[in-house]
Amino acid sequence: MFKTIGLRNFRCFSSVELDLTGPRDAPLSYAAVYGMNASGKTSLIEAVRFLKLSTLTFESLSVSQDIPDGSGTEFGRYLASAMASRRIVLGDLARECVMDGSDDGMSLSFRFSVDGRDATYDMSFSADGTLTSESLRYISEGGRTIAYM
Numbered sequence: 001m002f003k004t005i006g007l008r009n010f011r012c013f014s015s016v017e018l019d020l021t022g023p024r025d026a027p028l029s030y031a032a033v034y035g036m037n038a039s040g041k042t043s044l045i046e047a048v049r050f051l052k053l054s055t056l057t058f059e060s061l062s063v064s065q066d067i068p069d070g071s072g073t074e075f076g077r078y079l080a081s082a083m084a085s086r087r088i089v090l091g092d093l094a095r096e097c098v099m100d101g102s103d104d105g106m107s108l109s110f111r112f113s114v115d116g117r118d119a120t121y122d123m124s125f126s127a128d129g130t131l132t133s134e135s136l137r138y139i140s141e142g143g144r145t146i147a148y149m
């Protein structure tokens with residue numbers, strides 16, 4: 001379960017961290033996101049979808065997979081088009097999501113709970129969509145930090 005979602009220069013967010021924890025840093029069972037039109041609700045959902053798509057093996061992505069097309073947004077239209085051609089490129093996704101006018105690129109950070117232990121997954125991209133850093137960290141059962149970079 002997600003504990004925090006951090007976004008920098010992602011869609012409409014220059015910098016935001018959404019805390020999804022309750023007492024004793026436990027992940028919330030559920031959370032409601034509400035707000036006025038154009039306040040970032042869809043962008044938040046697109047960040048989670050970006051995470052999901054970034055973890056897929058895109059060569060094996062099938063149009064029949066259960067991924068909402070979000071066709072009401074520019075990002076959704078790109079996904080629908082890419083899925084129809086069976087080609088999704090992470091750099092293309094990043095270029096679609098980087099905040100307009102940002103020369104700094106963007107970053108996404110997810111902290112989540114796996115079997116009661118914290119894990120973090122961070123991605124950073126340049127303004128042109130190039131992945132500049134990626135890391136996955138978690139504490140294994142033996143108490144050692146496992147990192148993928």
